[in-house]
Amino acid sequence: MAEKLYIEALREGLREEMIRDENVFIIGEDVGLYGGAFGVTKGLFEEFGENRIIDTPISEAAIAGAAVGAALCGMRPVAEIMFFDFFTIAMDQLVNQGAKNRYMFGGKAKVPMVIRGPMGCGTGAAAQHSQSFPSVLAHFPGLKLVMPATPYDVKGLIKSAIRDDNPVVFAEHKLLYWTKGEVPEGDYTVPIGKADVKRQGKDITIVAGSIMVPRSLEAAQKLEEEGIDVEVMDIRSLKPLDLQTVVSSVKKTGRVLIVEDDPISYGWGAEVAAGIVGSEAFDYLDAPVKRLAGLDIPIPYNPNLEKHAVPQVPNIIDAVKEVLR
Amino acid sequence: MTLTREKRLWMYQKMLEIRNFELEVDRLFKANMIWGTCHLSVGQEASAVGSIAALEERDMITSTHRGHGHCIAKGGRLPQMFAELLGKETGYCRGRGGSMHIADLELGNLGANGIVGAGIPIATGAALASKLKKDGKVTLCFFGDGATSQGAFHEAVNLASVMKLPVVYVCENNLYGMSVPFRKASAVENAADRAKAYNIPGIVVDGNDVEAIYEVVKEAVERARRGEGPSLIEAKTYRWLGHSKSDPRVYRTREEEEEWKQRCPIKRYRQQLISEGVDEEDLEKIEKDVEKAIQEALEFAQNSPEPKVEEIMDGVYA
Numbered sequence: 001m002a003e004k005l006y007i008e009a010l011r012e013g014l015r016e017e018m019i020r021d022e023n024v025f026i027i028g029e030d031v032g033l034y035g036g037a038f039g040v041t042k043g044l045f046e047e048f049g050e051n052r053i054i055d056t057p058i059s060e061a062a063i064a065g066a067a068v069g070a071a072l073c074g075m076r077p078v079a080e081i082m083f084f085d086f087f088t089i090a091m092d093q094l095v096n097q098g099a100k101n102r103y104m105f106g107g108k109a110k111v112p113m114v115i116r117g118p119m120g121c122g123t124g125a126a127a128q129h130s131q132s133f134p135s136v137l138a139h140f141p142g143l144k145l146v147m148p149a150t151p152y153d154v155k156g157l158i159k160s161a162i163r164d165d166n167p168v169v170f171a172e173h174k175l176l177y178w179t180k181g182e183v184p185e186g187d188y189t190v191p192i193g194k195a196d197v198k199r200q201g202k203d204i205t206i207v208a209g210s211i212m213v214p215r216s217l218e219a220a221q222k223l224e225e226e227g228i229d230v231e232v233m234d235i236r237s238l239k240p241l242d243l244q245t246v247v248s249s250v251k252k253t254g255r256v257l258i259v260e261d262d263p264i265s266y267g268w269g270a271e272v273a274a275g276i277v278g279s280e281a282f283d284y285l286d287a288p289v290k291r292l293a294g295l296d297i298p299i300p301y302n303p304n305l306e307k308h309a310v311p312q313v314p315n316i317i318d319a320v321k322e323v324l325r
Numbered sequence: 326m327t328l329t330r331e332k333r334l335w336m337y338q339k340m341l342e343i344r345n346f347e348l349e350v351d352r353l354f355k356a357n358m359i360w361g362t363c364h365l366s367v368g369q370e371a372s373a374v375g376s377i378a379a380l381e382e383r384d385m386i387t388s389t390h391r392g393h394g395h396c397i398a399k400g401g402r403l404p405q406m407f408a409e410l411l412g413k414e415t416g417y418c419r420g421r422g423g424s425m426h427i428a429d430l431e432l433g434n435l436g437a438n439g440i441v442g443a444g445i446p447i448a449t450g451a452a453l454a455s456k457l458k459k460d461g462k463v464t465l466c467f468f469g470d471g472a473t474s475q476g477a478f479h480e481a482v483n484l485a486s487v488m489k490l491p492v493v494y495v496c497e498n499n500l501y502g503m504s505v506p507f508r509k510a511s512a513v514e515n516a517a518d519r520a521k522a523y524n525i526p527g528i529v530v531d532g533n534d535v536e537a538i539y540e541v542v543k544e545a546v547e548r549a550r551r552g553e554g555p556s557l558i559e560a561k562t563y564r565w566l567g568h569s570k571s572d573p574r575v576y577r578t579r580e581e582e583e584e585w586k587q588r589c590p591i592k593r594y595r596q597q598l599i600s601e602g603v604d605e606e607d608l609e610k611i612e613k614d615v616e617k618a619i620q621e622a623l624e625f626a627q628n629s630p631e632p633k634v635e636e637i638m639d640g641v642y643a
Contacts, residue, residue, distance in 0.1 A: 061481075069452075073450075073458075106422060
């Protein structure tokens with residue numbers, strides 16, 4: 001199997017879906033000739049032309065709304081929001097329209113759209129270009145939300161998201177774009193709503209999402225040298241949330257650390273923690289459930305401050321040891 | 326103008342259906358039989374009917390919180406509408422949506438909307454779908470004067486203009502955004518003046534003259550279908566009743582209301598049709614038929630079952 005970058009795998013998934021289904025199109029800011037602010041759509045404009053790779057004015061509400069309208073009419077739009085922070089500008093169309101249409105129309109409409117964008121800090125872009133807030137969007141009934149962490153998953157999940165008949169928020173972390181991993185050629189899908197054990201272990205379960213998956217895997221590798229056997233679970237989808245897989249793992253290890261990129265308050269880790277303690281896994285817990293997440297601050301600019309705003313590998317290692325103490 | 330007798334009678338009938346439907350809804354409201362709130366378009370029937378008369382059956386619309394008229398003119402079924410307002414299982418939205426969320430996708434009605442201006446990007450997206458699919462459809466987008474102050478209006482109309490999308494924007498200017506007069510909410514005199522900013526035609530029309538509306542919308546629809554892009558049409562009209570229930574209407578005078586009631590679009594059209602040779606008996610027959618249809622529709626709704634609580638989770642996801 002070939003090793004590919006996350007960004008290449010994502011592009012490959014988009015491209016294959018556009019070839020497979022002529023109703024798929026991409027709409028967003030600078031997605032055309034420029035290839036997207038991060039280069040996700042590079043080359044697609046040349047291949048598919050301006051009718052299917054649509055550059056828009058700087059109008060996030062219109063991008064999201066046009067995607068909702070086109071999806072209601074049977075298209076399968078993939079809308080790119082340049083930075084995850086800009087989802088806020090598209091919120092009404094996403095939350096009050098796309099997410100609610102089907103239910104409030106009595107279960108009749110389908111809104112098969114994907115809205116995707118890069119979240120996360122680590123590039124010095126400061127508070128308005130760095131926040132991760134997938135938990136916010138996972139709160140709205142009617143939306144699905146995935147946040148693939150590996151090149152394999154990003155290709156498989158973008159295909160599932162495009163083929164899904166519901167609005168799917170596709171949260172990428174910008175530091176993941178340049179990570180490498182094995183990606184099969186051709187068509188395969190990864191199911192939405194399934195967590196994935198990325199590393200087997202018996203001493204403790206780390207439940208992580210997005211960028212925190214590779215960081216947790218790195219921490220696990222270092223902990224192995226100290227004789228600690230960590231299981232790393234990639235939550236992968238926040239909505240629907242696969243609690244069953246988490247519960248099974250916790251029943252096996254008896255200990256759990258949840259690692260998130262979002263600010264800690266009201267983050268998805270609280271949902272997972274509540275799910276664990278409210279399940280049969282509660283009886284198997286040998287230590288309190290621990291959460292490690294971003295600080296409750298806007299992301300600061302200074303590189304050292306920025307690094308301290310969200311969990312890093314040493315923080316994960318320390319937190320694991322704390323749970324095992 | 327090439328309006329056939331049949332089409333003219335259809336327009337008269339649809340305006341009457343809207344008027345009678347909404348007056349019935351008003352009665353039900355006052356009798357506490359309708360839950361929540363709803364917004365009536367009594368007095369504004371001509372803009373809904375005249376605009377939709379200019380569409381082909383396959384064309385699409387997006388509607389507003391004041392959307393009963395748009396739905397009826399697009400062929401919406403009265404029994405399902407009443408049933409929805411009564412929150413019944415047989416309603417358009419199985420009782421999940423109420424007045425502000427009625428949609429009939431099979432008829433090309435992409436839905437009323439509880440968020441002012443939010444239908445404008447959606448209509449634009451529907452038009453984008455038509456352009457990509459080359460299906461020849463036009464989307465007609467209704468909104469009120471208040472919506473032209475929303476950011477979504479600017480974003481979507483600008484996008485439609487630069488992409489030359491087959492969409493017609495119809496602003497029903499009833500002079501008040503809830504209580505605030507349009508002249509206080511807008512820096513330009515006419516909503517249609519904003520068309521200049523998007524380099525598209527902006528046309529003001531008498532919103533109580535159903536044939537005048539038909540004529541200007543028809544031209545805009547043809548232009549859109551030719552691939553020449555959107556137009557912005559402003560129909561100046563007036564809502565006779567309050568914004569929603571429990572509106573004491575302190576922001577306008579009873580004299581002003583009376584003045585507008587003198588310009589009733591339905592009474593006016595009736596006189597016009599008779600003066601142009603339509604037999605009054607034919608109109609009376611329509612009036613009777615509409616009254617009967619309204620009563621039958623209401624009966625259907627009242628006799629319909631409530632939605633089941635066990636099915637409350639249905640329809641969130643496809």
